[in-house]
Amino acid sequence: MPLIKDGRVIEDVWETVADEAPLPHGPVIVSLTRLRAELEELLARGTPLGVRLKSSERARDLGDVAQRLALIALEFPTFRDGRAYSTARVLRECMGFRGELRAVGDVLRDQVFFMRRCGFDAFEMAGDQALEGWLQAMGEFTVFYQPAADDRTPASQLRRLRKAAE
Amino acid sequence: MYRYDEFDHTLVAQRVAQFRGQVARRLSGELTEDQFRPLRLMNGLYLQLHAYMLRVAVPYGTLSSRQMRKLAHIARVYDKGYGHFTTRQNIQYNWPALKDIPDLLMELAEVEMHALQTSGNCIRNVTADQYAGAVADEIEDPRIWSEIVRQWSSLHPEFSFLPRKFKVAVTGAPTDRAAIAVHDIGLRVVRNEAGEIGFEVLVGGGQGRTPMLGKTIRAFVAKAHMLSYLEAILRVYNEYGRRDNMFKARIKILVHEIGIDEFRARVEEEWEQMKGGPVELPDGEAERIAAYFAPPPFEELPAVSGIFEHAKTDDRDFARWARTNLVAHRQPGYAIVNISLKPIGGVPGDASAEQMDALADLADAYSFGEIRVTHEQNLTFAHVRQDDLYELWHALRPLGLATPNIGTITDIIACPGLDYCNLANARAIPIAQQISQRFEDVVRMHDVGELKIKISGCINACGHHHVGHIGILGVDKKGEEFYQITLGGDATETAALGAIVGPAFAYDRVADAVETLVNTYVDLRQDGERFLDTYRRVGLEPFKEKLYAAH
Numbered sequence: 001m002p003l004i005k006d007g008r009v010i011e012d013v014w015e016t017v018a019d020e021a022p023l024p025h026g027p028v029i030v031s032l033t034r035l036r037a038e039l040e041e042l043l044a045r046g047t048p049l050g051v052r053l054k055s056s057e058r059a060r061d062l063g064d065v066a067q068r069l070a071l072i073a074l075e076f077p078t079f080r081d082g083r084a085y086s087t088a089r090v091l092r093e094c095m096g097f098r099g100e101l102r103a104v105g106d107v108l109r110d111q112v113f114f115m116r117r118c119g120f121d122a123f124e125m126a127g128d129q130a131l132e133g134w135l136q137a138m139g140e141f142t143v144f145y146q147p148a149a150d151d152r153t154p155a156s157q158l159r160r161l162r163k164a165a166e
Numbered sequence: 167m168y169r170y171d172e173f174d175h176t177l178v179a180q181r182v183a184q185f186r187g188q189v190a191r192r193l194s195g196e197l198t199e200d201q202f203r204p205l206r207l208m209n210g211l212y213l214q215l216h217a218y219m220l221r222v223a224v225p226y227g228t229l230s231s232r233q234m235r236k237l238a239h240i241a242r243v244y245d246k247g248y249g250h251f252t253t254r255q256n257i258q259y260n261w262p263a264l265k266d267i268p269d270l271l272m273e274l275a276e277v278e279m280h281a282l283q284t285s286g287n288c289i290r291n292v293t294a295d296q297y298a299g300a301v302a303d304e305i306e307d308p309r310i311w312s313e314i315v316r317q318w319s320s321l322h323p324e325f326s327f328l329p330r331k332f333k334v335a336v337t338g339a340p341t342d343r344a345a346i347a348v349h350d351i352g353l354r355v356v357r358n359e360a361g362e363i364g365f366e367v368l369v370g371g372g373q374g375r376t377p378m379l380g381k382t383i384r385a386f387v388a389k390a391h392m393l394s395y396l397e398a399i400l401r402v403y404n405e406y407g408r409r410d411n412m413f414k415a416r417i418k419i420l421v422h423e424i425g426i427d428e429f430r431a432r433v434e435e436e437w438e439q440m441k442g443g444p445v446e447l448p449d450g451e452a453e454r455i456a457a458y459f460a461p462p463p464f465e466e467l468p469a470v471s472g473i474f475e476h477a478k479t480d481d482r483d484f485a486r487w488a489r490t491n492l493v494a495h496r497q498p499g500y501a502i503v504n505i506s507l508k509p510i511g512g513v514p515g516d517a518s519a520e521q522m523d524a525l526a527d528l529a530d531a532y533s534f535g536e537i538r539v540t541h542e543q544n545l546t547f548a549h550v551r552q553d554d555l556y557e558l559w560h561a562l563r564p565l566g567l568a569t570p571n572i573g574t575i576t577d578i579i580a581c582p583g584l585d586y587c588n589l590a591n592a593r594a595i596p597i598a599q600q601i602s603q604r605f606e607d608v609v610r611m612h613d614v615g616e617l618k619i620k621i622s623g624c625i626n627a628c629g630h631h632h633v634g635h636i637g638i639l640g641v642d643k644k645g646e647e648f649y650q651i652t653l654g655g656d657a658t659e660t661a662a663l664g665a666i667v668g669p670a671f672a673y674d675r676v677a678d679a680v681e682t683l684v685n686t687y688v689d690l691r692q693d694g695e696r697f698l699d700t701y702r703r704v705g706l707e708p709f710k711e712k713l714y715a716a717h
Binding site: 058079080081082083085086087089090093094108110111113114115117118136140141142143144145146147148155156157158159160163 | 171173174176177180181183184187188201204205287317318319320321322323324325326327328401404405409439444445447448449450451454
């Protein structure tokens, strides 16, 4: 499945590993269950470590471990399940997570813009038109009414800045 | 009224362009109906029994005359010459074609209107007291924070895929005309002991199949921290609200299941992280928005108008209208005028394009060019000189807009029911029409006094039957329409849910049943008691006895 990051399709160097499967060399993504069970061993490998959270698992379930991860993948089992938007914002804005935040599952072009605003910076999207859709979606809005986890300035701040400049 | 600046204009125009693209992808077959559904719902577009229905937002029920003319134009060009004002202070068009919707939305954007978030599992259009800025008991104009919440919630990246829809209502006065206790969040402007103005916040109210009254989650939230508090509530709901069963997904169920204390604790925990952070409004922004709602240039007038008083003495019909359709204004010499969209035997909330155009002209002539939509599906001119009332009434009469029935038994809320809606089990509009015709005699209607009948065609309760003094719920019994009656509901500051009175009535027996209830009340009432007061004093039994005596 194409992985989009920084506005282009990139090769995915990460491998998502099932709970019972042996660990391959290189960067791995494991479940929260496995992360908890094998935390020390996983960290001791010295290769980048990631976790994949189900939509029912919350950012704060990770606790301090979040800071030691290079990647957190958040699942959208269906695009209607919007819990990962909150998880993403908590990770970015409250827990200071700076690694890759990857949207996985039912990731559609009509939602990626909201995902980006909530702090996602990598997107697993199905289809050969994925990049085109993603790029179009990113250009659809230039005005925002509320701050989020991206660096976009909301309209209320721009109004104030403009008034100050007058 | 709030006016868009370049930011508001740009956002709405970009949203229209985005939706135009989504419609094109649907029409080309790139999107299936299943994939398109949530996209169109985010923009107020439903697929009903016969056609698409578009719900246009009227934020907190406030319209300019220019906007009203545009709504008339849309009714004429894109629909069958009428529109339907709803209990959420919006307007619905029942017959637009999908291919025309992007152009229709572009026309709305020209007059600073949109259909953003009038459906879907997101924060819906904010509703407020229709008498904002006009009543004496108001602490602060609820439109100011309604507009702030409108902006904050529009295209909110975190809260656009909530477990279920989310409705916010605001009242600026202790008297609650916005039904805040039956909303997901209700905001009541209050003054704390230090004299500061802020909000009492209610959470977890709602109607539908599991009606509940909202509970106070916090007695006072300062305005400076209002947005962070709302964001904290929404985050807790987004994370913990049930997603396994859409009938249990509203915030009221979450609050009920974990309890208000636990819910409050979770909100406080989130709030600690956000309070005073970037989500709060920057200095000056609330004041900027408030300035748009400054009082219009009222004239200095005597408190009593000779013209008005004489007209009431001379013209009995006018006096009757004045009795029910006028409300005291805080500015001497002015009145609040309610314009009934409940003509006897008509469809509650419907207005024709001609009526809308005429109302726009009348608003320009008599009420500073502004019109309000009420959650009871009527319209309001908020600021009319008492000297002009008689003239205005003469102008409204030939338009069919001077029915003297506000707050009476013929001022009925009804959902579209089985005539339009694919969720309905039974018709609601014809029941309203039958009751209205039964009580068309104005002397009797006024003698019965304040009596709120609310009719829903199914358990989803769009017709607010739970909070009707008399509530009527359409149910399906083996393919036949039956109607369950509840008594004692109340949507105001003394909010209550109605109690079911007994077995349901067949379609052609409902008006008789209502008449029996009314006659029972008239027999039992003491001086000055409204139907609701008598019901509260005597309880359900006397009504039940009469209602089922013949069976």
